[in-house]
Ligand SMILES: NC(=O)C1=CN([C@@H]2O[C@H](COP(=O)(O)OP(=O)(O)OC[C@H]3O[C@@H](n4cnc5c(N)ncnc54)[C@H](OP(=O)(O)O)[C@@H]3O)[C@@H](O)[C@H]2O)C=CC1
């Protein structure tokens with residue numbers, strides 16, 4: 001990590017699931033917790049984060065603006081206008097929304113266009129420094145702002161800038177939300193294993209290690225197609241072929257397509273205040 005970026009004070013408005021995942025990741029990566037400040041509406045989460053991470057906490061959102069160089073706007077989309085409209089961002093270098101759906105136009109309107117605004121879509125594996133984040137900035141965002149943002153999201157995983165803001169709803173479907181799809185698939189496999197008579201802990205260990213192994217295998221060999229890895233597992237007329245045939249007959253591709261479209265559409269609704 002570059003020394004200059006390590007000096008950044010990183011602020012959070014809203015200290016819920018996503019903000020605490022990023023803060024935990026940053027501290028785990030070695031960012032000085034005294035250079036993290038988090039605000040939240042209610043006190044309980046702040047007390048826990050102060051105890052666990054030794055970050056600065058406050059229930060005053062303006063204090064975060066006054067102390068932080070980079071601010072992550074991490075309240076629910078429906079709460080964003082209430083949380084940020086009255087704030088003075090004049091000493092803030094760049095604000096980064098993590099909210100699903102809200103466009104940079106929505107956000108700039110809420111802040112009267114007074115702060116450089118980046119839109120991000122991270123995910124909770126950021127706690128383990130395995131995050132996947134999509135980022136979008138309009139032309140007003142300077143190189144120095146982008147570098148600060150790269151530092152934050154590079155510390156907690158991998159990130160991709162997208163050139164077209166419309167793609168941020170797809171980022172939400174494929175990165176922000178997708179850990180939940182994988183969790184759900186793991187849950188269903190474990191449950192199916194227990195129906196075959198296996199105890200839950202053993203089923204969990206086998207499923208989780210297989211998920212980790214499958215992702216690691218794909219990630220460590222980007223030159224090998226995912227379909228080739230699938231073929232390597234699938235003996236002709238074997239057990240995998242039987243399972244995959246069943247998944248295809250149940251419409252796995254259609255299910256994924258519909259799920260992604262549902263998430264994208266919900267993102268668009270959120271941008272319209274629905
Ligand atoms: N969860 C996830 O996996 C992901 C979430 N996101 C985005 O992150 C954002 C937050 O989601 P998530 O963390 O899940 O939600 P949470 O409900 O866990 O966190 C939101 C937090 O904002 C606080 N809050 C609400 N209003 C204010 C306010 N006016 N001032 C200060 N704090 C306030 C809430 O406080 P209180 O304790 O009082 O309720 C709450 O702790 C959303 O916009 C979501 O779209 C993006 C990617 C992934």
Ligand SMILES: O=C(O)[C@@H]1CCC=N1
Pocket residue numbers: 100172176177
């Ligand atoms: O479910 C949501 O709306 C948020 C955004 C991505 C993950 N959680």
